[in-house]
Amino acid sequence: MPRLVMKFGGTSVADLERITNAAKKVKQEAEQGFEVIVIVSAMSGKTNELVGWVDQTSTFYDAREYDAVVSSGENITAGLMALTLQEMGVMARSWQGWQVPLKTTSAHGAARIEEIPTHNLDEKFGEGMQVAVVAGFQGIGADGRITTLGRGGSDTTAVAFAAAFEAERCDIYTDVDGIYTTDPRIVAEASKLSKISYEEMLELASLGAKVLQTRSVELAMRYHVTLRVLSSFEDDISMAAGTLVCDEEEIMENNVVNGVAYSRDEAKMTLVSVADRPGIAAAIFGPLSEAGINVDMIVQNISEEGRTDMTFSCPTDQVARAEKALNGAKDSGEINFHGLVSDKYVSKVSVVGIGMRSHVGVAKQMFEALSREGVNIKVITTSEIKISVLVDRKYMELAVRALHDEFELEHAA
Ligand code: ADP
Ligand code: ASP
Ligand code: MG
DSSP states (O other), X not given: OOEEEEEEOGGGGSSHHHHHHHHHHHHHHHHTTOEEEEEEOOOTTHHHHHHHHHHHHOTTOOHHHHHHHHTHHHHHHHXXXXXXXXXXXXXXXXXXXXXXXXXXXXXXXXXOEEEOOOHHHHHHHHTTOOEEEEETTEEEOTTSSEEEOOTTTHHHHHHHHHHHTTOSEEEEEESSSSOBSSOTTTOTTOOBOSEEEHHHHHHHHHXXXXXXXXXXXXXXXXXXXXXEEEESSSSOOSTTSSEEEEXXXXXXXXXXXXXXXXXXXXXXXXXXXXXXXTTHHHHHHHHHHHTTOOOOOEEEOOOBTTEEEEEEEEEGGGXXXXXXXXXXXXXXXXXXXXXXXXXXXXXXXXXXXXXXGTOOOHHHHHHHHHXXXXXOOOEEEEETTEEEEEEEGGGHHHHHXXXXXXXXXXGOO
16 A cells, blocks of 8 residues: 655644644545554644753753653654544554654754664554554664654654655645745745755755754655645645655756745854964864854954964854853863854844856845845855855844845745
8 A cells, every 4th residue: 555654743733623633634645545654743832841841950951851851742642643533433543753663863852763663563554554643753762762853853753754664755734835935924925836856945944944854854855755845724635735845857947046044043153363273173163063062154264473263153052052162172271262252143044046056146146135235244154055144133034035035036936
């Protein structure tokens, strides 16, 4: 029998009524003859609440216990979804990550999937089970304990199941009806794309568009999973609905810029006057990496009299840890700098498009558009298909709108 993976995000299972609504869609697909694997998130707001409880209980918490707590939201929705389906006459059973078992690394809080053996679910499908409901976001680590896959990780659970069970498709049901040229909550004129390439979606996700977890797009690309994003609040679930994430070759027309992404909570840190010598970058970024800081952009300024300034960006909530690591390295004599300046109120805004590979002038157009709005650019980075800038947080939405206008994305499709 063909297999289908259907993933429902937090807002799509926010209460019993919505779970019933989602279950109706599952029943519809099961009646089409699919063996369905349903991946559920926790009810919206639940994971935040659980994270808050952990934070209030323990400042430097044990990550194994963090996972024990924050994984629990998905257990509730998995059981409720199975019950709802049973009430509708569908043969359904729920599975927690460890029961499958979805095997992961032991990197608690940000574990990576290593293997999903299929025999347990296969056996149940063989006995007539129509739908397996699996709790998203969670697995079991090599240490035998519950792990979680990082925030938004249910998307990755869904794609990994689609790959392991060779599903025909992985449908991600959420609160928007597809992937837009930018976050439709910020720009009302954003337009829905009918298709987007894996590469562009990967960039958009890693640059902040949280509609899909980055790792899920990486997996879909690697295992050629047909991935679709669509709304759980609309009746149409035919292939005309939503946005398909697919190979570049399947898209006829490519816009130069296809999307604008933002990441609100970024920080810019500058080491003032460090010795400009071979090995200095390694001496700075070594301790940061050991402290688990996700360094993003890096700029080394012009050097004068053997000294230079080094600037980098990282998520705002990692600033305290970064400062501790750098001051520690200074105290132990590994590095020497005159000052450490942290700006915690910046955001990253990026434009993404495969067409940039063959078009010049996108950077100039982007910088001019920002300059017309009086938005100062603090740091710039580029890659083959994206340009990112760091701006003051108070200008973030203005910058996103200005760039969306500049590249005429309201007409994209
Ligand atoms: P879920 O709970 O279903 O996983 P998320 O909140 O994680 O949903 O992701 C959906 C949200 O992603 C949308 O509500 C939207 O605000 C946001 N989003 C950001 N960028 C985009 C984009 N380019 N297209 C669509 N949605 C986007
Ligand atoms: N419930 C988890 C979170 O909020 C996982 C997910 O929804 O994808 O991050
Ligand atoms: Mg999500």
